[in-house]
Amino acid sequence: MTLMTRRSLISGLALSAGAMLTGCDRLAKNESFRDVLFSAENVHRWTQRALTDRNALAQEFSxxxxxxxxxxxxxxxxxxxxxxxxxxxxxxxxxxxxxxxxxxxxxxxxxxxxxxxxxxxxxxxxxxxxxxxxxxxxxxxxxxxxxxxxxxxxxxxxxxxxxxxxxxxxxxxxxxxxxxxxxxxxxxxxxxxxxxxxxxxxxxxxxxxxxxxxxxxxxxxxxxxxxxxxxxxxxxxxxxxxxxxxxxxxxxx
The missing domain is CATH 3.90.420.10 (Oxidoreductase, molybdopterin-binding domain)
Known part of the structure; x- marks a missing residue:
C-alpha cells in the first residue's frame, strides 16, 4: 500500500487541476480562471483544507x-x-x-x-x-x-x-x-x-x-x-x- 505524502497530494491536486483545464476548453482559454486556479494562495488554501477536516480544531493548551x-x-x-x-x-x-x-x-x-x-x-x-x-x-x-x-x-x-x-x-x-x-x-x-x-x-x-x-x-x-x-x-x-x-x-x- 502506497502512503500519500503531503507532496504527492499537492502534485495530485495540480494534476487534477490540469486535467480539468484540458477537459474544458472554454475555461482553459479564460486567463482569469487560470490565474485563480493556479495561484499559490489558492493551492495553499485548497491543500490545507484537503489535508484537514474543515472543522478541525487548532491546538488548545492547559x-x-x-x-x-x-x-x-x-x-x-x-x-x-x-x-x-x-x-x-x-x-x-x-x-x-x-x-x-x-x-x-x-x-x-x-x-x-x-x-x-x-x-x-x-x-x-x-x-x-x-x-x-x-x-x-x-x-x-x-x-x-x-x-x-x-x-x-x-x-x-x-x-x-x-x-x-x-x-x-x-x-x-x-x-x-x-x-x-x-x-x-x-x-x-x-x-x-x-x-x-x-x-x-x-x-x-x-x-x-x-x-x-x-x-x-x-x-x-x-x-x-x-x-x-x-x-x-x-x-x-x-x-x-x-x-x-x-x-x-x-x-x-
Missing part, C-alpha cells in the same frame, strides 16, 4: 502552558478622536454593527455581547513577525452572531471594519470566508486571560480566527459586513496588510 505575558500585536491604540471618545466611558456608547448581505441587520452593545453564550479557549497566537504567545480567550462564537443576522445566500465573505485608521492613511480591515467564519474556534473575543481586553490587545472586541496567522485577528472591531466579493472593499485584496504589503489573503496555519 492553563500552566499560558505565556506569562501576551505581547500585543499590531497597533496598540487606534489614536483617533472617535476611539478616544468611546473608550473614555468604558465603551458604553460602542456598538458592533452587522450589515451587508444579511436579512436582519443588527447592532450590539458591549453588555449585549457579554450576555450571549461564550466560549473559552487557550490557544497560541503566531505572528507573521516570528513570535508566538499562548493566551486564554473568552468570546462569542461568530456563528452565533451570523445565525442571528441570517446571512443571505449570496454572502461569501465577512469584512471586519476596525477603529484603527493607521494614522488616517487608510482604515484597517480584514476578511475571512464563511468556512472560517463558522469554525467553532472563531470567536469575537472580549477577554484575555480572564480579564477584559486592554486597549493594546484590541478592546472592546477583536476577532480570534485560530487557524490563521496573527494579522488576520482584527482588533478594535466596529462592524462586520457580509459581502459577495472583496474587490470593491478598500484596496480589493481582502485586508489592510494584503493591500499595502502584499500579504497573502489566506493565512492558514
Amino acid at each position: 492553563p500552566d502552558q499560558m505565556s506569562p505575558y501576551f505581547r500585543p500585536n499590531g497597533t496598540r491604540n487606534p489614536g483617533t478622536a472617535q476611539y478616544a471618545t468611546i473608550s473614555a466611558n468604558n465603551f458604553a456608547d460602542w456598538r458592533l454593527k452587522i450589515t451587508g448581505l444579511v436579512n436582519r441587520p443588527l447592532s450590539f452593545s458591549l453588555p449585549q455581547i457579554h450576555s450571549l453564550p461564550h466560549r473559552d479557549q487557550i490557544t497560541r497566537h503566531d505572528c507573521v513577525e516570528g513570535w508566538s504567545a499562548i493566551g486564554k480567550w473568552r468570546g462569542v462564537p461568530l456563528r452565533t452572531i451570523l445565525n442571528a443576522a441570517d446571512l443571505k445566500t449570496n454572502a461569501k465573505y465577512l469584512v471586519f471594519h476596525c477603529a484603527d485608521t493607521n494614522g488616517g492613511a487608510r482604515p484597517y480591515y480584514e476578511s475571512i470566508d464563511l468556512i472560517d467564519a463558522f469554525h467553532p474556534q472563531t470567536i469575537l473575543a472580549y477577554a484575555l486571560n480572564d480579564k477584559p481586553l486592554m486597549v493594546a490587545n484590541g478592546a472592546p472586541l477583536r476577532l480570534r480566527v485560530e487557524r490563521h496567522l496573527g494579522y488576520k485577528h482584527a482588533k478594535y472591531l466596529m462592524g462586520i459586513e457580509a459581502v459577495d466579493s472583496l474587490k470593491s472593499i478598500h484596496g480589493g485584496k481582502g485586508g489592510y496588510w494584503e493591500d499595502v504589503a502584499g500579504y497573502e489573503w489566506y493565512a492558514g496555519i
